[in-house]
Amino acid sequence: MIQVENLHKSFGKVKALTSVSFTASNGQITGLLGPNGAGKTTCLRILYTLLHPDQGWAKIDGFDTIKDTQEVQRHIGALPDSHGLYPRLTTRENIRYYGQLHGLNGEELEKRTDRLIQLLDMQDIELRRTDGFSSGQRVKVAIARALVHQPQNVLLDEPTNGLDVMSTRSMRDFIRSLRDEGKCVLLSSHIMQEISALCDQIVILNRGEVVASGTPENILSKTGKTNLEDAFVAAIGSEEGLER
Amino acid sequence: MKDSLQRTYIVFKKEALDNLRDRRSLLSALLSTIIGPGLLLLMIIIVGKSLLRDQTENKLKLNVIGAENAPTLMMFLKQNNVEVVPGPADPEEAVRNGDVNIVLVIPKTYGEDFEQGHPAAVQVIMDSSRQSAISDIQRVSRLLDNYSEAIGSLRLMTRGISPTVTDVLAVETVDLSTPQTQVLIFLNMMPYFIIMVVFVGGMYVIIDTTAGERERGSLEPLLINPVARSEFVMGKLLASIPFAILSVFVTLLAFALSFNAFPIEDYIGYPMSIDLRALVGIFIISLPMILLASAVQMIITSFTRSFKEAQTYVGFLPLIPALPGIGLAFMPIKARLWTMMIPTFGQQLLINQMMRGEPIDPLNIIVSTAVTTLAAIALIFVAIHLYRQERLLFGAK
Numbered sequence: 286m287i288q289v290e291n292l293h294k295s296f297g298k299v300k301a302l303t304s305v306s307f308t309a310s311n312g313q314i315t316g317l318l319g320p321n322g323a324g325k326t327t328c329l330r331i332l333y334t335l336l337h338p339d340q341g342w343a344k345i346d347g348f349d350t351i352k353d354t355q356e357v358q359r360h361i362g363a364l365p366d367s368h369g370l371y372p373r374l375t376t377r378e379n380i381r382y383y384g385q386l387h388g389l390n391g392e393e394l395e396k397r398t399d400r401l402i403q404l405l406d407m408q409d410i411e412l413r414r415t416d417g418f419s420s421g422q423r424v425k426v427a428i429a430r431a432l433v434h435q436p437q438n439v440l441l442d443e444p445t446n447g448l449d450v451m452s453t454r455s456m457r458d459f460i461r462s463l464r465d466e467g468k469c470v471l472l473s474s475h476i477m478q479e480i481s482a483l484c485d486q487i488v489i490l491n492r493g494e495v496v497a498s499g500t501p502e503n504i505l506s507k508t509g510k511t512n513l514e515d516a517f518v519a520a521i522g523s524e525e526g527l528e529r
Numbered sequence: 530m531k532d533s534l535q536r537t538y539i540v541f542k543k544e545a546l547d548n549l550r551d552r553r554s555l556l557s558a559l560l561s562t563i564i565g566p567g568l569l570l571l572m573i574i575i576v577g578k579s580l581l582r583d584q585t586e587n588k589l590k591l592n593v594i595g596a597e598n599a600p601t602l603m604m605f606l607k608q609n610n611v612e613v614v615p616g617p618a619d620p621e622e623a624v625r626n627g628d629v630n631i632v633l634v635i636p637k638t639y640g641e642d643f644e645q646g647h648p649a650a651v652q653v654i655m656d657s658s659r660q661s662a663i664s665d666i667q668r669v670s671r672l673l674d675n676y677s678e679a680i681g682s683l684r685l686m687t688r689g690i691s692p693t694v695t696d697v698l699a700v701e702t703v704d705l706s707t708p709q710t711q712v713l714i715f716l717n718m719m720p721y722f723i724i725m726v727v728f729v730g731g732m733y734v735i736i737d738t739t740a741g742e743r744e745r746g747s748l749e750p751l752l753i754n755p756v757a758r759s760e761f762v763m764g765k766l767l768a769s770i771p772f773a774i775l776s777v778f779v780t781l782l783a784f785a786l787s788f789n790a791f792p793i794e795d796y797i798g799y800p801m802s803i804d805l806r807a808l809v810g811i812f813i814i815s816l817p818m819i820l821l822a823s824a825v826q827m828i829i830t831s832f833t834r835s836f837k838e839a840q841t842y843v844g845f846l847p848l849i850p851a852l853p854g855i856g857l858a859f860m861p862i863k864a865r866l867w868t869m870m871i872p873t874f875g876q877q878l879l880i881n882q883m884m885r886g887e888p889i890d891p892l893n894i895i896v897s898t899a900v901t902t903l904a905a906i907a908l909i910f911v912a913i914h915l916y917r918q919e920r921l922l923f924g925a926k
Binding site for chain 2: 330333334335336337355356358359361363364365366367368369370371372373374382383385386387388427430431
């Protein structure tokens, strides 16, 4: 479970977040939706302990991101905004490195790696160095290494960005399967259709603030609109972020 | 504690393996180790050869215009291993063009002046800015001086005066330099080469694992793992150490091979070798410098945004400690205790002492090693502090 309470964050004069609060529950996919520059990545970076909030707090499974940094890191798996791989290491070695950093080793680590390779359909690239991989292949490896320690909470920053239609479909299926395992999935996107296709809960961010949140039905009734697209436009006050 | 060491080791192992697979940086690191000894050997051979040539004088071909005007002078020159050849029509043009090094012009008035005991004018046309002509020029003017002196003495004697009357001073110069010590000046460059390789050997690993990691976009996901920043810093820093140690070792091995196996004697006329014990000593006192270099490089790469930017800054870094080292080649400073307090400077003095085979105060080695190691540890703490900051993610802002 992920709890975020009254987060504030500024970079110099730029206010990236001004009072952001929400909760993401286990067994649900929660979507952070907002146009570019709304504060999605900043919010996620605070959750995966890379940034410190100026005000407010964030907790993962009850652990505070500032006070219990390593405990938080053990309970999350993240696909951050940049997810570069090591080009001179093979797929398997990339995954193994992260597993070892989580304290896994030996047969247990190899078994989990095998399972992820199968689940994400990466048998053909398992022993290849990642240099020259396609975007789809790279995202798969990045996801696999992020989940090798089987975290309860999964944070994905624009997971389908730059993927083709087929890769996007299989990525969505994979995210749903994580939810069905009972995990707490938090993903960000600037594309409304992406969020509406996947999410059980939606948090709409604009200019560092939560402008609407709840289930899709909730948001429709709050904004008084009949479809999500209109609701989104009403919530953020512009058409930015709609797929055309 | 055990877990922390374990994680540091995992980071270390991954970075070492990753960089071992990077053939390009491996190759350039190793090539840089060969440059020092190669350059030094080349300089010694070239300088040694020119020294050797001075020792056994060849027959000097001297262009003379008006040789018929001074038959006794010509005789004297021939007796002194000079071959007199007729001069070019335009001597100044010929010297300016570099066709001949030196032209001696004897005017028609020479014989008359000589007989009457007046100073007889002769003209030496040369270009003193031409390095290759200098030894010929010196030789000719020395011969002319000798001739002038000899005739002067004879003249005094015929007048019943002792020629020694004109010698006010009896100057005796005792030149202790042997060709060997002249060549040894170049061995004073040794500290410079060692500093270079200490700083370059592990440089690529440090840049690749920090600025390179940021440029590839693999830094952000890496930092999300439950690993303390101090463990990342230590693992990455330690991964560079074997590369640097290997580079220093290969450099010293190349020195040993080039000076002890290469037939230098054939080129400079006398045997020359480097004491293997000196090389071992240099290796040992280089170790704390390697730690220091890696720590400074970690600090620099904490704010550089790309591989190239890091390479620029880190590439200039060795010049700072190396400059005093180059100065040492020309302006020797004695190894005192206070000089040992300056990291890298103390070691350079010690390297010089080892190369010259001078006795070394063990206290100096202990102090320089201790001070440098402590400085390195302090810098590692600074690096860890920098790697804990948020801005690490973005580079300098």
